[in-house]
Every structure is written in structure tokens, then in C-alpha cells.
Amino acid sequence: LLEKNLMSKAKSIWSRADTFLSLTRKILLNSFTVVILILLTISMFGILGSLFEAEEEIDVQDKILWFKPVGVVVDSSSTSSASLDSLLLGSTDIKQHELHDLIDVLTKAATDESLEAVYINVSELGMYYASAFDLAKAVKNIKDNGKRVIAYGEIFGNNAYLISSQANEIILNKYGTVGSFGFSRKREYVKDLYENIKLNQHVFISGEWKTGPEPFTRNNMSEEDKTSWNDFAVPLWNKMTSLMETARELPEGTIQNYGDRFLDLSLTEPESSQIALNWGLVDMVFTVEELRHWFFEQYPNKDNDKSKLPDAISIYEYLSTFEKEENNSENKIAIVNVEGAITTGEASFGIAGSDTIVKNIRKAIKDDDVKALVLRVNSPGGGVYASELITNALQEFKDTNRPIVSSMGDIAASGGVWVTTLSDEIWAKNETLTGSIGVYATIPTFENLYDWVGIQVDGTSSTKAGEWDPRSPMPESVKNAIQASVDNTYDNFVDKVSLNRDMRYEEVHAVAKGRIWSGEKALQLGLVDKIGDLDDALKAASVLADIEDYRVIQYYKEVDPFEAFLSELIENLNVKFELGKNTRAVFDLLNNDYKFIDKEKEINIISYCFECEYFEAK
Secondary structure (H helix, E strand, O other): OHHHHHHHHHHHHHHHHHHHHHHHHHHHHHHHHHHHHHHHHHHHHHHHHHHOOOOOOOOOOOEEEEEOOOEEEEOOOOOOOOOHHHHHHOOOOOOEEEHHHHHHHHHHHHOOOOEEEEEEOOOOEEOOHHHHHHHHHHHHHHHHOOOOEEEEEEEEOHHHHHHHOOOOEEEEEEEEEEOOOOOOOOOOOOHHHHHHOOOEEEEEEEOOOOOOOHHHHOOOOOHHHHHHHHHHHHHHHHHHHHHHHHHHOOOOOHHHHHHHHHHHHHHHOOOHHHHHHHOOOOOEEEOHHHHHHHHHHHOOOOOOOOOOOOOEEEHHHHHHOOOOOOOOOOOEEEEEEEEOEEEOOOOEOOEEEHHHHHHHHHHHHHOOOEEEEEEEEEEOOEOHHHHHHHHHHHHHHHOOOOOEEEEEEEEEEOHHHHOOOOOOEEEEOOOOEEEOOOEEEEEEEOHHHHHHHOOOOOOOOOOOOOOOOOOOOOOHHHHHHHHHHHHHHHHHHHHHHHHHHOOOHHHHHHHOOOOEEEHHHHHHHOOOOEEOOHHHHHHHHHHHHOOOOOEEEEOOOOOOHHHHHHHHHHHHHOOOOOOOHHHHHHHHHHHOOOOOOOOOOOOOOOOOOOOOOOOOOO
């Protein structure tokens, strides 16, 4: 009887605790809901109010174009779905800047007499090499048109210094560095690590230059990997340093010599900024305060306030002043972007989701006014299956007797080449990283780990094909089957390229094997047709489609209307609750409808201590 009474009391205590915690959870969630509803209400009133306000005219006269994009350069920006978490915890989205927007702004500024000058700061802008060359060319055009360009930065890497070197003046932060030291490619090799943790990584390769899986098979970089990379990087570095030295009127070899001697120079002159100044890489070295005072002397602001920067206009303010030409042509050329790693699913930042891309291609198929399609590729590759889904949709477009032109951006390698194999023409930039026509697969097995900890795996299977699993050694029959599949995929890849390029299999195979090339070299090898940018590809598409007038349309990922509203709300509110790591963890538990006490379980773990002895009390 006593035992029953104790058990009854214990259940009563747990029941009360469950009720209390459930009530607490509801209060917390309801409180958050009230806050969100208040913010939504305020925002909606603000949006409605703004609809009745006259749009403020942006004044450009006597302003400085403040060109300071922070984030990354992309061909086409990708939006991700908004969520309650992003409102509460702050958005982690990376700011994306479309290359054509940046180029358009700089091109317009070159001949805009209303602008006083152009300020360039790209030290916090990530990009590939081809985009850097395009931006450098645009900055040089401003200077060549007689408009003053002032470049500033804290740390100048290769791309940032290439762009900044085209300015009239370069100002370096006193605590900054010109770190334009060329191209370095370092990889981590985990072969010994995998052996130490008893993990057996099986690698299957078709193409001896396909060096992607080398970290699993080697402890150092192979000569093939070094050669392939240097054949791409050395000419690019020479071209880059030549443009830097020409713009800065430096003797040939200055940048290379600077990089080779920098560490020795630092022994006698510890201030990196002073080294750059001494070598003529920059014109001035300022602190932030000194920069502000210098700007006031050069371009006093309308408030005559020395503590303020000059009157300026931002990139997107300036872009909004552009008058868009009306084009009512019934003929359309559609741009479909393949940007990021090619995978199945929807597209997002850094991910070329085949579902989104296929939907966009099908939009072009259904629109009879679309006379041609330009496939803009900026991808290092990805999965064969996802790449083939894209080419299947492209084949459907091609079957309607409309041309396809591919435009390779910064990088179009491996799967990025695969998706271009139905193109009537392929365009690339000189600096495009392309090629890598090869295939590999990696499959880990755990037999050594299981043997080490004393676990044996045994059982039965209905068929021979179903016998093996990764907890057991991989039989030769399985290895042979996987290698045959990889080899077959490679053969299909080479066949696709050879058919598209009108080359024999042997000719393509000789320059394939997983090796990378620059766009310039790819043209010499016959892997692309012409060198040019997206505009060149669009013009080529119009010629192939036999149309003189056309308008360009671009497809984007479909966004749910409520998600679009919520994204706009989050951006406009700029609200962020500063929650600690532990609070975030609790919020995640609440958000997932976590049950602190589950009556269906005998034991409920709320906090687990790995240093304490765990036992079941029944």
C-alpha cells in the first residue's frame, strides 16, 4: 500500500510539473506571437502610409557616387524563404550584388557630368576573377573619361587591388595591407586521419586529371593537380599584375617582387601600410578620421560639418535614377541562370537547384514569344542526375527548333559544362574557369571501425546485389560495378561534348580527363566557340533566331506571396532580438513543439550530463 501511495504521489508531482511547463510554454509562445502581431500591424500601417506619399526625388547633382558594395557578386540574386526565426533571430542572408547592376552603375557614372567624383571601396566584396576584371575595366573607363576615381580599403586582396589600381588615387587604411600576393591553392589531405579513425574511403575516378577526391587518397598534392592549377593561374596572375602595374605606372615585375619580399620587408618596417606606400602601391595612408577630414577638404558637405563624409549617393539610389528604355517587342530572348552547385531541389544562394531551373526552362518552352534561350552558367558543377534533369528540359526546348546559346561566367566546370552540351554556341570570358570534364565517386565503409570497437555484422539477403552494406568490406564485385558506372558516365560526358563540339571522341578525351582550362585556352582547344560576355551571347542568340528586335526576360525562383511580404517586412523593420546561444536553443525546442514530459516514455531527458552516471530508475 505504501509503495502504491508513493507511486501515486510521484505521478501527481510529474503531472503537475507537466501542466506547469506546458502552461509556461504556451505563455512564452503567445507572448512572442503578440509581439509579432504588433510589429506586423505597425509595418502594415507604414506600408499603407507610404503608398500615399509622393516618391522622393533623388538628387544626383554635385554628389559623389559611393560605390561600396559589401557581400558577393552574383549573376542573379537568389531569395530564400522568410521565417519567424529570421525575424526573431536576425537574417543570416549574404548580401548579393548582381554583376550587371554594378557594371551599369559604373558605366553610367563615367559620363555623368552631375557627379563630382566616384568613391570605390571593394575590400569587402567577394567575387571570382572574371568579375573582377570586368569591374576593373569599368573603373578604368571612368578614369579615362576624365572623372576622378578615389579608391579606399582596409585589406586589398588580388581582386580588390586589381579594381582599385585603376583609380586615380588609392588610399589605404593606416592599419591595412595590400595583400595582393597571387594565387595560392592549399588543400587538406585526410587520408591518414581516415585511417586513424578506422574509416575506409573508396574512391572511383574516371579521368586522371580529376583531382577532386585526392584529399581522401593522398597526403600531398599530386603533380597533375599542381600542373593543372598553375596552367590556369600563372597566365591569369601575369595578366592581373600587368594591369595593376600599367595603371599605377610601376616597373614591370613590381607586384611579383613585392609579394616575394614582403615578409623580409616587414622585419624593418612593421607597418604594412607604410610598405605599400613606399613601393608606390598606394598614394596615401589614412586613419578613418584622417580620411574624413581629407574628404572635407576635397569635397565639403552641404552642412559644412568636418565630422561628416561628403554628400554622396549610394549604388542602388543611383541605379534607381536610371531611365529604363521601353521595349514592347513581341520577340523575347529568355535568360535561364545556372548559378551555384548543381543539385536537385529548389535554387537558393550558392545552389543551382534543378527543380527551379527546369521550371524556368519550361516557362520558356510554353511561351511562343520566346525565340531563343541563353543559358547563363556560373557553376563549379555538381550531381550528374541533377545536370541531366536540366539538359532533358533543354532538349525539350531545342525540339521546338529554337536556338540555345550558353554564356559561361566566372566558372563553368564539370556539371557546368554538362548542361551546355545542347548549345548552338558557347561563349566564355577569357578568365572563365572551365573544363574539368571528368567523373568521380566516393563511398565510405566502416568495417575497420566496427572491428575496432568489437561489433560484428551478419545476416541474410534475398539477392546477391543486396548482400553488401557499408558496415562490411566492399567486395571486388561491388568495386568493379561502381567503377564501371563511373567510367560509363565519363564516356557519356565525353560523347555529349564531342557531339556538341563536332569533335571526335579521342579529341575531346585528350583535353578532358578532369583537367581545368581558362576560357581563353578552351577556345583554342575547341571547347567553346567565342570569347565574350552575356550581352555578346544575347546578340548571338538573336542572330541564330533571325530576329532584329527583341527584349530580354529573366526568370527567377517563384516565391510564395506571403513569404515575399514577410521578407519585405523583415528587411524594412530591421528588427533583431539579441538572444544568447542558450536562449536560442530553448527557443528552438519551443518552436519544435517539444514535450518536456512525455507520458508515453518511461524516462524523459531534459538535460544530459555525460560526466554523470546515467541509470534507469524503474
